Amino acid sequence: QQHRRLISRQRFINDFSQCLYEFVIQLLPTAEEMAVKEDVRKLLERLIRTIEPDSRLLSFGSSANGFSLKNSDMDLCCLIDSGERLNASDLVTMVGDLLERETKFHVKPLPHARIPIVKLTLDPSPALPFGIACDIGFENRLALENTRLLMCYASIDPARVRTMVLFLKVWSKRRKINSPYKGTLSSYGYVLLVIYFLVHVKNPPVLPNLQQMPPLRPISEEETHLNGYNIWFFDDIELLRQRWKSSNTETVAELLIDFFRFYSRDFAYNTGVASIRAGLLKKETKGWFTDDHGTGRERNRLCIEDPFETDFNVARCVTKDGLYTIRGEFMRASRILQARPDRAILALAQLCE
Ligand code: GTP
Ligand code: MG
Structure with a gap:
């Protein structure tokens, strides 16, 4: 009996991995x-150069890090390369x-936002049935660097990393838990x-810590x-x-199931900060407290350290209710995937309902 259960679980895992790959491919x-x-x-870029001849317009975010979905x-x-610059x-x-x-x-134009940007949208047309939405920011070099970091992580193990990330992006949008506002x-x-x-x-880890690996040559502070x-x-x-070969051989389905389990149950939401640079940190040592100082605005319920701007909590906008909803969704996903579903494709559809 137990043996049979194990085999059917294994079959589900294999089918679910296959479904994930196929699902994600059609979303690219x-x-x-x-x-x-x-x-x-x-x-x-051509138009902006009529104002600032020495400027370049570069892509960042999903269109440059390998995690973009259709539309x-x-x-x-x-970026403006010449000396004298407007703010x-x-x-x-x-x-x-x-x-x-x-x-x-x-x-x-949003000139007074924390990061000033121009928001552009183009209405749908026959050639572009979903239109285009585009944000232009200025001199945001840190965003270009964190884009490059994510791109590097994606390209170490594209099959597993990209599939997990793209699936979670779609899932979080469908489940309506992807709105910082x-x-x-x-x-x-x-x-x-x-x-x-x-x-x-994950132990053994699937990815190395790129920020803690020894550099190939000495590098100066300036660089x-x-x-x-x-x-x-x-x-x-x-x-x-050539050099990094993870000894973790779990399938993308196993990793995803474990991801949902970890973030529904095990992550130390109350005291912990997730830092890809340094591992699990304490809110206390970073001085990130939940106290809202009577402003009524929740801060630091969920703490995710930016890989470079280490004094910046990427999840600062997540409220108490928001976190409750997100964890509820992690639990729901965990439940669906543990419930011995017999058809992987149905489990996937139910997840993204
Ligand atoms: P979709 O637009 O949903 O496809 O995802 P995306 O991968 O483009 O992510 P998102 O729009 O959330 O962010 C785009 C880029 O902006 C990221 O890759 C970062 O470079 C940058 N970014 C977004 N949010 C933050 C933030 O809170 N802090 C910092 N430093 N950068 C951010
Ligand atoms: Mg984006």
Whole structure:
């Protein structure tokens, strides 16, 4: 009896892995969509250069880190290489005016946000049935670096890492727990949770800690620091692919099931900080307290340290209710996957209902 159960569980795990791969593949953007987005980037770059001739417009976020889904928005960052620069707020206003005049985008400049950006949207058309949404920020070099870090992690073990991340992105959107404005977690936050789990929770680890590996040659403080933050990490992917061979052979289904179990039950939400740089840290040592000082705004319920901006909690927007909902969803997913479902495809559909 027990033997038979084990075999049927094993069969479920294999089927579920296969389903995950197939599910994720059809969610990837088409080559055509990527080409259109690249054209848009070039067009915007050309226009912005009429104001700042020495500027470059670079992609970051999902369109540059290997975690993009069909119709995901574009995150663009404008870098200005010459000396004399306008500040980000003024640039946002000027670029906003320019794009309003010169393009068909709906333009919304947000010059006074924590990170000033211009928001652009393009209405759906036959060629672009979902339109385009795009944010342009300025001089946000840390975002370019954290994008590169995530891209490196994805390319060490694309089959498992990319599949887990893409699945969780879709799942969190379908389950409506991917809205920082409504007290839940950003996509970036979910990606960090996955990497933290694969580097620090799984034993043996699936991924190495790229920020703690010894550099190949001595490097100066100047090369490693940006705005006072240490942004160094081991980024020689070719070499890593040759040298890093994880002894963890779990399938993507097993990893995902364990991911849900860990974040529904085991993670120390009340006291812990998930840091992909340093492992599990304490809220207390970072001075990240839940106390809202009477402002009524919840802070630090869930703590995820940014890989470079270590004084920044990526999950700062997650409220008490938001965290309760997110953990409830982790539990629901765990329950569905433990309930000995006999058809993997049905379990997957139920997960993303
Ligand atoms: P989708 O837009 O949902 O496809 O996901 P995404 O991968 O683009 O993630 P998201 O839009 O959440 O974030 C895009 C990029 O912005 C990330 O890769 C980071 O570089 C940066 N970013 C987002 N949120 C934060 C944050 O809270 N802190 C910092 N430092 N960077 C952030
Ligand atoms: Mg994005």
